[in-house]
Amino acid sequence: MKIAVLTSGIMPVPSVEGGAVEKLVDFFLQYNEEEAHHDVTVFSIDSKQRAKLSVSTNPFVRYRFLDTSSFLSQLKRRLSKCFCPAGYYDYRITYYLRWTLKQIAREHYDVVLIENRPAFAIELRKVTDALIVSHLHNDLLNASTPQCQEIVKSTDRFICVSNFIADRVKTATGTGEYIKTVYNGIDTKHFCTKVKNPSVSRTSLNIEEDDFVVVFTGRLIPEKGVKELLETMLLLKDDHPKIKLLLIGSAFYGANMKATPFISSLQPLLHRLADSLVVTGYVPYTLLPQYLHISDVAIVPSIWEEPSGLVIPEALAAGLPVITTRCGGIPEIINNGGIALKVDMHFISNMKASILQLYHHPELRQEYVRAAQRGIAYYDRRRFAKEMSDTIAHWNDQR
DSSP: OEEEEEOOSSSOSSOTTOOHHHHHHHHHHHHHHHHTOOEEEEEEEOOGGGGGSOOOOOTTEEEEEEOOSSHHHHHHHHHHHHHSOOTTSOHHHHHHHHHHHHHHHHSOOSEEEEESOTTHHHHHTTTOOSEEEEEESSSOOSTTSTTHHHHHHHOSEEEESSHHHHHHHHHHHSOSTTEEEOOOOBOHHHHHOOOSSOSOOTGGGTOOTTOEEEEEESOOSGGGTHHHHHHHHHHHHTTOTTEEEEEEOOSSSTTOOOOOHHHHHHHHHHHHTGGGEEEEEOOOTTTHHHHHHTOSEEEEOOOSOOSOOTHHHHHHHTTOOEEEEOOTTHHHHHTTSEEEEOOSTTHHHHHHHHHHHHHHOHHHHHHHHHHHHHHGGGGBHHHHHHHHHHHHHHHHHHO
């Protein structure tokens, strides 16, 4: 089977600059290389970071890269913004889509897999008779989505990262017949295994051995509940000085540490928490388990309808109980591995109480960890990739 994979058009694949969606595409491609299942072509923007990575020469996976960094390519992209209507997406994504459409039109593909850009299907349907499968990682298609019916008519099948997202898609399709939930996967071995000589330690981060470390990993944006977490830490600071927050991440994917108005607004809180806070900025995926392994509890205080946060199974695989929320698809993946809070007027006080509960009761932490470990194998990357591959193959055979 010949498959074309369309990425986001913003982040590169391989995921040399990070990105949850891009990492999942990597897992799918790695599995395909190992099992030699399908002939896959990936259409991605290029990256200066790619030079540091040896891109696969496996005959079953090939990459086509769109240059977006050279002066000429940037000029072309700017001109496309001026002379061509952007359409559904902004000019950068539209530029990537136009480039991809030209190549898709010149070749025959059995399946086109769209990663998290459902409206791509509208233009794709004009140039290919392939089975168009939309892999939705976010709430991007529902009854309120502009052109939702045109998107639905142009798309043959939908793969969703949670039942929450699947239910949202059903509001646009009116049926669940062509929708399947495939839960995300992680490299469980990567997070379970403790390295013998870690480069990250409590000492290197100026954290005491008897400190109780609450770790947050993710983008520093309002939807992730960062401000609410910092306000919770303020309530704990004076009476519980041994509770420390390890804040990992930046506002953007990758190592981009550009300040944002939101991060600037957090500065007074960050300043007041100086003695109870360690801020690392962006941490490469390869090093992330080392940070988790020096922590006691992971916290995922999302205050938006999180589709299916990868940070939860990552933390559970690393042996950490999780404090999170009942938003979006989170309840589907937390299982019995931690505490899921309701986001309401008592959210901050309940977050404080949950941290203290786990701080004072190490036996409860272990109970959550044992419960999580019993189910974490399901979230392994190979299960995810196999299910994706088998689902696409089954749908193609049904045509």
